[in-house]
Amino acid sequence: MRKYHAKKLEKEAIYPYQDWKITENEFLVENNHHNESIFALGNGYMGIRGTFEEDYPGSEDTTTPGFYINGVYASENIIYGEQSPNLPMKGQTMVNLADWSEINLYINEEKLDLLKGNLIDYQRELNLQQGTLCRKMIWEDRQSRKIEIKITRFISFSREHIGAIRYQFKAINFSGRITINSALNGDVRNHHHLRNKKALSILASEVDQNTGYLVHKVNSTDFKIAYVIEHLLGETVKDHCEVKKRASDNRIDWVFEINAVEGQDYTIDKLAAINHSQAEDENPLSDARAFVARAAITGFENLLEEQAEFMAGYWQDADIKIDGDNALQQAFRFNSFHILQAVGKNGRTSVPAKGLSGEYYEGHYFWDTESYVLPFFAFQRPEVARNLLLYRYNTLDKARKNAKRMRLKGALFPWRTINGDEASGFFMGSTVQYHINADIAYALNLYYQVSNDHEFIENYGLEILIETARMWSSLGSYIPLYNNQFCFNEVCGPDEYKPGVNNNAYTNYMAKFNLEIAIEIAEKIKENSPEKYQRLAERINLNEQELEMFKEVASDIYLPYNDKLEITPQDDSFLYKNPIEVDNIPEDELPLVKNWHPLIIWRYQVIKQADVMLLMLQLGNNFRRELKIKNYDYYEPKTTHDSSLSPAIYSILASEIGYKVQAYNYFMQTARLDLDDYNENAYQGIHAACMGGTWLALVQGFAGMRMFNGKLYFHPHLPDGWHKYQFRLRFKGSQIEVTIDQKKANYLLISGQQIQFKHYDKIITLNQSNLNQEAEIKQV
Numbered sequence: 001m002r003k004y005h006a007k008k009l010e011k012e013a014i015y016p017y018q019d020w021k022i023t024e025n026e027f028l029v030e031n032n033h034h035n036e037s038i039f040a041l042g043n044g045y046m047g048i049r050g051t052f053e054e055d056y057p058g059s060e061d062t063t064t065p066g067f068y069i070n071g072v073y074a075s076e077n078i079i080y081g082e083q084s085p086n087l088p089m090k091g092q093t094m095v096n097l098a099d100w101s102e103i104n105l106y107i108n109e110e111k112l113d114l115l116k117g118n119l120i121d122y123q124r125e126l127n128l129q130q131g132t133l134c135r136k137m138i139w140e141d142r143q144s145r146k147i148e149i150k151i152t153r154f155i156s157f158s159r160e161h162i163g164a165i166r167y168q169f170k171a172i173n174f175s176g177r178i179t180i181n182s183a184l185n186g187d188v189r190n191h192h193h194l195r196n197k198k199a200l201s202i203l204a205s206e207v208d209q210n211t212g213y214l215v216h217k218v219n220s221t222d223f224k225i226a227y228v229i230e231h232l233l234g235e236t237v238k239d240h241c242e243v244k245k246r247a248s249d250n251r252i253d254w255v256f257e258i259n260a261v262e263g264q265d266y267t268i269d270k271l272a273a274i275n276h277s278q279a280e281d282e283n284p285l286s287d288a289r290a291f292v293a294r295a296a297i298t299g300f301e302n303l304l305e306e307q308a309e310f311m312a313g314y315w316q317d318a319d320i321k322i323d324g325d326n327a328l329q330q331a332f333r334f335n336s337f338h339i340l341q342a343v344g345k346n347g348r349t350s351v352p353a354k355g356l357s358g359e360y361y362e363g364h365y366f367w368d369t370e371s372y373v374l375p376f377f378a379f380q381r382p383e384v385a386r387n388l389l390l391y392r393y394n395t396l397d398k399a400r401k402n403a404k405r406m407r408l409k410g411a412l413f414p415w416r417t418i419n420g421d422e423a424s425g426f427f428m429g430s431t432v433q434y435h436i437n438a439d440i441a442y443a444l445n446l447y448y449q450v451s452n453d454h455e456f457i458e459n460y461g462l463e464i465l466i467e468t469a470r471m472w473s474s475l476g477s478y479i480p481l482y483n484n485q486f487c488f489n490e491v492c493g494p495d496e497y498k499p500g501v502n503n504n505a506y507t508n509y510m511a512k513f514n515l516e517i518a519i520e521i522a523e524k525i526k527e528n529s530p531e532k533y534q535r536l537a538e539r540i541n542l543n544e545q546e547l548e549m550f551k552e553v554a555s556d557i558y559l560p561y562n563d564k565l566e567i568t569p570q571d572d573s574f575l576y577k578n579p580i581e582v583d584n585i586p587e588d589e590l591p592l593v594k595n596w597h598p599l600i601i602w603r604y605q606v607i608k609q610a611d612v613m614l615l616m617l618q619l620g621n622n623f624r625r626e627l628k629i630k631n632y633d634y635y636e637p638k639t640t641h642d643s644s645l646s647p648a649i650y651s652i653l654a655s656e657i658g659y660k661v662q663a664y665n666y667f668m669q670t671a672r673l674d675l676d677d678y679n680e681n682a683y684q685g686i687h688a689a690c691m692g693g694t695w696l697a698l699v700q701g702f703a704g705m706r707m708f709n710g711k712l713y714f715h716p717h718l719p720d721g722w723h724k725y726q727f728r729l730r731f732k733g734s735q736i737e738v739t740i741d742q743k744k745a746n747y748l749l750i751s752g753q754q755i756q757f758k759h760y761d762k763i764i765t766l767n768q769s770n771l772n773q774e775a776e777i778k779q780v
């Protein structure tokens with residue numbers, strides 16, 4: 001373990017270790033931003049930061065509320081210091097939308113404000129089992145009046161347009177007027193990009209007794225967003241309540257004045273339906289009204305129950321049980337919960353790098369989805385993985401245009417995007433990472449192998465594979481001084497600290513994989529569904545000569561190896577750069593991306609994130625164990641892990657080559673990155689890829705699961721100090737449960753007819769007459 005990383009591991013837990021909960025027991029205003037990310041709720045369609053219901057005007061320093069819809073963005077011209085031809089002209093930024101969660105409570109005229117008065121009791125709890133967030137408080141105002149408040153909120157998974165808040169309160173030592181001011185606040189702005197721009201206008205608003213709506217338009221992109229609110233008043237509120245309502249241009253307030261009686265419980269449920277549309281002739285309002293009306297009929301309690309049922313189903317597939325380490329037990333569930341909250345499931349959206357929990361990275365989708373999050377779903381909820389790939393299919397035309405922009409054939413997927421166009425104005429960190437094409441092809445093949453979804457591969461998958469392969473065949477070139485091998489110049493691998501290099505090994509190998517898998521699947525479909533194949537071939541002008549050319553290119557791709565060091569060089573120039581070890585860089589200069597000029601970073605052998613090591617994992621069947629060890633030993637001291645995508649991959653490789661301590665330490669850094677705030681940036685939003693990486697690090701790392709050529713392998717071991725761990729996987733229509741303890745692995749067929757895989761070298765077959773098999777594990 002490097003000095004710097006070891007230090008990070010010393011970080012203390014922020015929340016107590018609990019199996020199914022994240023609990024904040026003390027309110028400290030300085031933790032607000034971090035907590036707003038940790039307690040963010042979402043359902044893949046929309047997400048809300050964990051900002052308190054009561055507002056704290058003028059408090060941007062201490063709170064950054066946010067409500068977002070996945071895929072709803074504003075678009076502004078990118079301002080360049082110096083222009084070059086063919087740069088993207090327009091950015092895309094996920095818009096901070098109306099705040100429907102605002103609820104303020106007043107005792108007479110005194111507003112509930114945790115920074116004033118006396119906070120006697122406080123607890124906020126994210127319940128991962130139920131999918132709810134609950135805050136309980138006892139607060140005393142400056143006249144010594146005490147009030148007990150309980151607020152429960154959730155964003156429904158089964159009704160993607162519905163969010164709900166139950167607001168309960170009780171006057172403990174007084175009777176008197178309590179006012180609840182519930183609002184729908186459309187006067188909002190982004191906190192980072194666009195902060196000086198008015199991204200939204202109000203198209204319509206109306207308020208009636210307990211209900212009302214706003215309709216927003218995103219000025220630059222014509223998205224229309226309808227928010228409809230309905231309040232359900234508890235019996236005791238109805239008896240004592242007078243409702244006033246006010247609508248200004250950009251907000252609606254409902255004022256419930258209650259003559260509260262000491263010791264009496266009062267409840268107000270606030271239901272919100274949010275819906276959007278970009279089509280000119282569509283009005284999202286009528287559907288939103290119908291959604292809220294239906295939710296109101298169902299009622300809060302039943303909605304809560306639905307939520308719990310949904311979560312129970314999810315945990316059936318996605319839970320990982322760890323016996324012997326409750327810090328990790330908690331982390332796993334927390335991460336799996338947030339991944340679920342982040343993922344777009346409608347084929348038109350994907351996974352923003354920060355989920356729907358913050359504005360950083362502008363809500364953009366990166367390769368993070370395919371390389372880090374998609375495997376999690378492919379093996380647990382394949383239908384979600386399918387929709388992520390459909391999103392790419394639905395943006396294929398834009399990727400074709402992007403290829404043309406770069407004078408390339410086929411399709412080049414954007415590095416950063418929401419709508420499918422490249423949204424990055426910094427090409428040395430974006431367009432240069434052509435490897436995204438191969439990452440998508442790799443994920444597509446992974447999904448196909450795991451699911452056997454022939455319909456998908458025939459109707460969508462092959463077209464993506466051919467178009468991405470075309471890009472590679474036009475990007476590279478035969479270089480005489482490299483024995484006329486096919487080389488890729490001016491690229492960047494996953495390591496963003498080395499952009500604009502020639503023959504990045506990860507890129508070359510993955511391009512070869514992309515070309516080969518395109519050919520293999522084309523040939524398969526040609527044989528199995530000749531008519532479908534023919535139709536596609538005609539539509540995209542694919543012929544035999546082109547497939548032959550792909551074959552030739554794939555076999556001619558230059559695959560770097562350095563004889564002298566007996567390692568895989570990261571690229572042509574890497575080994576010749578200035579030597580350096582991360583342990584010799586002063587800690588306060590890390591992360592380098594924030595402290596060193598890019599040119600300084602580029603001249604050193606210093607790495608931001610797993611690059612060659614990711615290659616050793618993804619195409620691991622091409623490389624010998626000795627090479628993996630040599631590569632690990634060479635690259636590990638040079639890697640800063642300045643990207644949170646890195647430690648998981650090092651953990652997996654460390655597991656594979658028997659470096660048990662490193663495997664565990666890197667695993668810890670991945671698993672609790674946001675909970676313990678290792679990188680001190682969780683306030684910006686959760687790290688979705690890192691969360692997916694945690695799952696990879698357990699399943700591929702400790703359990704040594706690999707899938708090559710449609711076959712499944714396990715090489716399990718148990719980390720020191722653990723007693724047992726257990727997870728479930730789906731594979732080709734079956735589901736198995738894998739349990740690893742100190743001595744043995746147990747494989748149990750949960751559903752499906754038959755499944756076959758290897759445990760080390762032993763073939764295991766589970767079927768209806770042999771549901772369960774135990775096997776020895778080797779000690780590492």
Ligand code: BGC
Nearest residue numbers: 353366367368496643645689
């Ligand atoms: C990493 C990229 C990643 C991006 C978004 C960057 O810091 O280097 O690999 O795609 O963050 O998570």
